[in-house]
Amino acid sequence: MENFIKIAKDFSATPGARYRNDGRFSxxxxxxxxxxxxxESALKNKLNLTIDLDGTYGFATSFxxxxxxxxxxxxxxxxxxxxxxxxxxEEPYLIEEIKEYIYDAQATH
Amino acid sequence: MMLKLHIKWRDGFFxxxxxxCATVANNWSFFTFDKNISVTxxxxxxxxGYIGLYVGSKLTSKVSSDRVxxxxxxxxxxxxxxxxxxxxxxxxxxxxxLSDAVSLFKTASQSLSLAKEMVQICxxxxxxxxxxxxxxxKVRDLNRVVTRISPINGILNIxxxxxxxxxxxxxxxxxxxxxxxxxxxxxxx
Numbered sequence: 252m253e254n255f256i257k258i259a260k261d262f263s264a265t266p267g268a269r270y271r272n273d274g275r276f277s278x279x280x281x282x283x284x285x286x287x288x289x290x291e292s293a294l295k296n297k298l299n300l301t302i303d304l305d306g307t308y309g310f311a312t313s314f315x316x317x318x319x320x321x322x323x324x325x326x327x328x329x330x331x332x333x334x335x336x337x338x339x340x341e342e343p344y345l346i347e348e349i350k351e352y353i354y355d356a357q358a359t360h
Numbered sequence: 361m362m363l364k365l366h367i368k369w370r371d372g373f374f375x376x377x378x379x380x381c382a383t384v385a386n387n388w389s390f391f392t393f394d395k396n397i398s399v400t401x402x403x404x405x406x407x408x409g410y411i412g413l414y415v416g417s418k419l420t421s422k423v424s425s426d427r428v429x430x431x432x433x434x435x436x437x438x439x440x441x442x443x444x445x446x447x448x449x450x451x452x453x454x455x456x457x458l459s460d461a462v463s464l465f466k467t468a469s470q471s472l473s474l475a476k477e478m479v480q481i482c483x484x485x486x487x488x489x490x491x492x493x494x495x496x497x498k499v500r501d502l503n504r505v506v507t508r509i510s511p512i513n514g515i516l517n518i519x520x521x522x523x524x525x526x527x528x529x530x531x532x533x534x535x536x537x538x539x540x541x542x543x544x545x546x547x548x549x
Binding site: 265266267268269270274308311313316341342344348 | 458459461462463465466469470500503504507508509510511513514
């Protein structure tokens with residue numbers, strides 16, 4: 252599906268840290284290879300992008316912070332938050348954390 | 361057939377006590393013994409006995425199911441303690457990999473969330489739920505501090521000065537989890 256990302260399947264079941272030089276499957280890599288393009292495409296097609304976080308071994312704060320902070324810097328916090336849906340039944344609190352990272356970007360930039 | 365009786369001194373003692381009690385009761389005017397039993401009395405005794413047995417069995421069953429529920433909740437909290445203890449050991453030896461950290465924190469949070477759900481289902485004790493929520497917040501805070509650190513070759517590069525601080529946090533979290541177990545066991549209201 253064009254407007255759907257399941258991180259465990261489309262990227263990795265073991266997401267890594269923040270930057271590419273921190274190791275494999277970083278937040279930076281996820282943003283640049285998947286998230287940015289999918290979000291751009293969803294916006295263009297006036298669709299909501301759904302991101303499913305379930306099925307991984309867990310997320311580092313640095314991974315989520317890098318990916319969603321950069322998304323908000325590039326597209327604007329409100330635009331991002333209005334146009335994404337996060338699925339996280341295994342760790343529901345991650346949805347609030349991601350919202351925080353998105354709006355942190357607005358506050359710091 | 362020969363019937364062998366083994367009478368010990370204890371049996372003799374209790375028989376004597378029984379005989380004395382019967383004699384005293386028979387001669388004491390306070391008690392009057394009537395050989396006729398009315399149907400009403402018999403009925404009252406039967407109903408009384410039945411109610412006694414029913415209440416007794418219900419109470420035993422309630423106490424037993426409460427104990428089982430508490431044991432399951434405590435097992436989940438203990439599992440969380442185990443995960444946090446592993447994080448503590450890894451930090452102590454400055455050998456915590458990012459993959460271990462994220463996975464341990466995820467499972468720790470899930471176990472504690474499960475304990476919270478069980479309390480909600482079993483007795484919905486508001487104070488206990490609030491305590492578990494607070495401790496769950498501490499697990500997430502620690503997760504956010506630890507997994508924000510950059511790894512080198514997969515191992516989190518924790519500065520020496522931060523190790524003591526993180527160990528203090530894991531100890532404090534362990535204490536909070538232990539206190540939770542006590543609260544569950546006492547089932548505070």
